[in-house]
Amino acid sequence: MKEGDIELLTGLVKFENSADMEKEYRIGWSWRHVRIWPSTLSRLFKDGYLENVFRSNSYTGYRLSEAAKELMARAEPEETGQTNNEPIATGGLFEDIVGHEDVKELLTACLLAEKPVHVLLAGPPALAKSLFLWDIERVAGKRALWLVGSATSKAGLWDVVAERQPEILLIDELDKMNAADTAALLSLMEGGRLVRAKRGRELNLHNQLRVVAASNRLSMLSPELRSRFAVRMLTAYSRGDYLIVVRGVLSRREGLPQDLADEVARRLDGVSQDVRDAIRVARLAPQLGIDRAIKLLIGGESSEK
Ligand SMILES: Nc1ncnc2c1ncn2[C@@H]1O[C@H](COP(=O)(O)OP(=O)(O)O)[C@@H](O)[C@H]1O
Ligand SMILES: [Mg+2]
Structure with a gap:
C-alpha cells in the first residue's frame, strides 16, 4: 500500500456511501466519477481494494472490494472514536475521604470540564493527597495513568504517555520528578502536544490530557511548572x-x-x-x-x- 492510499480509500468509502450504488452505478463507477487517475485505480484493483464490475472499450466500472471495506471499517474507530469520550462517572467518587469538601468539588469539576484544568494538591503529609489520586484512578480506570514522580524515569514520561494515551495523568510526588520528564510534562500540559527534542518527532494526542498531581513541597517546583497548575494548599487538620x-x-x-x-x-x-x-x-x-x-x-x- 502506497502512502496516500488510505486517503484515497477514505474518499471512495464516502463516495459509495453517499451514492445509490444499485441504481446509479450498477456497472460500477469510473475514474471520472471519483476523479482518480485510471492508472491509480488499476493499481488499487491489482492490490485487491477494488472490484472490476464492468469492462468495455470505453468504460471500466469499479466498486470497493469487501477487503477494502473491512480494512476501512477497522481503521475508523482509531481515527474518530477516542476524541468524543464519555464523561468520567464521578458518582460516589471520593466517598472514602473525610472532609476536604471544597477539594472534592474542585476535582470533580476538573474531571468533567470540557477542557483541562490541571490541579496540584500540596501540603504536609497524611492529608489524603495520594488518596485523592487513587480514587480518581479507581473511577477512571484505563483512562488514567498513575505515575510517581520519583519513579517515572525508567521508560520516560513521553514514551509512557505516547503509548498509553491517557486522558488523565496522576502524578504523586511531583517534586521528585526528574528534569527530562518535567520538560515533557511542561510541554504536554500546554497543548496536549509532546515534542521530543532528541528525534524531533511530534506526537499529537487524541485526548486533551489533564493532570492531577500531589506534592509535599512547593518550593522544589519551577515557577513555570507551578503556574500550569491550580495549586490547592491543604493545611494540617485542626x-x-x-x-x-x-x-x-x-x-x-x-x-x-x-x-x-x-x-x-x-x-x-x-x-x-x-x-x-x-x-x-x-x-x-x-x-x-x-x-x-x-x-x-x-x-x-x-x-x-
Ligand atoms: N480526610 C481523610 N479521609 C480519609 N483518609 C484520610 C484522610 N486524611 C488522611 N487519611 C488517611 O491517612 C493516610 C495518609 O493519606 P495519604 O493520602 O497517603 O496522604 P498524603 O498523600 O497527603 O501524604 C491514608 O491511610 C489515608 O487513608
Ligand atoms: Mg502521598
Missing part, C-alpha cells in the same frame, strides 16, 4: 477535623468498631495531628492496648517522630 478524620478512617478503612475508633481518636487528640499515627496505633492496639501503643509509637523514646 484538632476538631483530626478527630473526625481519624474516626472515619479507622472505622471505614481499618475496620475498627466505632467505639474503638472513637477511643483512639480521643486518646490521640492533642498528641498527634498525623492520621498515619492513628492507623499505626489502631493496628498495634490488639497486641498492646491503645495507651501502650500510643506511648511506644509516639511518646517516650520515639518522640523524634
Whole structure:
C-alpha cells in the first residue's frame, strides 16, 4: 500500500456511501466519477481494494472490494472514536475521604470540564493527597495513568504517555520528578502536544490530557511548572477535623468498631495531628492496648517522630 492510499480509500468509502450504488452505478463507477487517475485505480484493483464490475472499450466500472471495506471499517474507530469520550462517572467518587469538601468539588469539576484544568494538591503529609489520586484512578480506570514522580524515569514520561494515551495523568510526588520528564510534562500540559527534542518527532494526542498531581513541597517546583497548575494548599487538620478524620478512617478503612475508633481518636487528640499515627496505633492496639501503643509509637523514646 502506497502512502496516500488510505486517503484515497477514505474518499471512495464516502463516495459509495453517499451514492445509490444499485441504481446509479450498477456497472460500477469510473475514474471520472471519483476523479482518480485510471492508472491509480488499476493499481488499487491489482492490490485487491477494488472490484472490476464492468469492462468495455470505453468504460471500466469499479466498486470497493469487501477487503477494502473491512480494512476501512477497522481503521475508523482509531481515527474518530477516542476524541468524543464519555464523561468520567464521578458518582460516589471520593466517598472514602473525610472532609476536604471544597477539594472534592474542585476535582470533580476538573474531571468533567470540557477542557483541562490541571490541579496540584500540596501540603504536609497524611492529608489524603495520594488518596485523592487513587480514587480518581479507581473511577477512571484505563483512562488514567498513575505515575510517581520519583519513579517515572525508567521508560520516560513521553514514551509512557505516547503509548498509553491517557486522558488523565496522576502524578504523586511531583517534586521528585526528574528534569527530562518535567520538560515533557511542561510541554504536554500546554497543548496536549509532546515534542521530543532528541528525534524531533511530534506526537499529537487524541485526548486533551489533564493532570492531577500531589506534592509535599512547593518550593522544589519551577515557577513555570507551578503556574500550569491550580495549586490547592491543604493545611494540617485542626484538632476538631483530626478527630473526625481519624474516626472515619479507622472505622471505614481499618475496620475498627466505632467505639474503638472513637477511643483512639480521643486518646490521640492533642498528641498527634498525623492520621498515619492513628492507623499505626489502631493496628498495634490488639497486641498492646491503645495507651501502650500510643506511648511506644509516639511518646517516650520515639518522640523524634
Ligand atoms: N480526610 C481523610 N479521609 C480519609 N483518609 C484520610 C484522610 N486524611 C488522611 N487519611 C488517611 O491517612 C493516610 C495518609 O493519606 P495519604 O493520602 O497517603 O496522604 P498524603 O498523600 O497527603 O501524604 C491514608 O491511610 C489515608 O487513608
Ligand atoms: Mg502521598
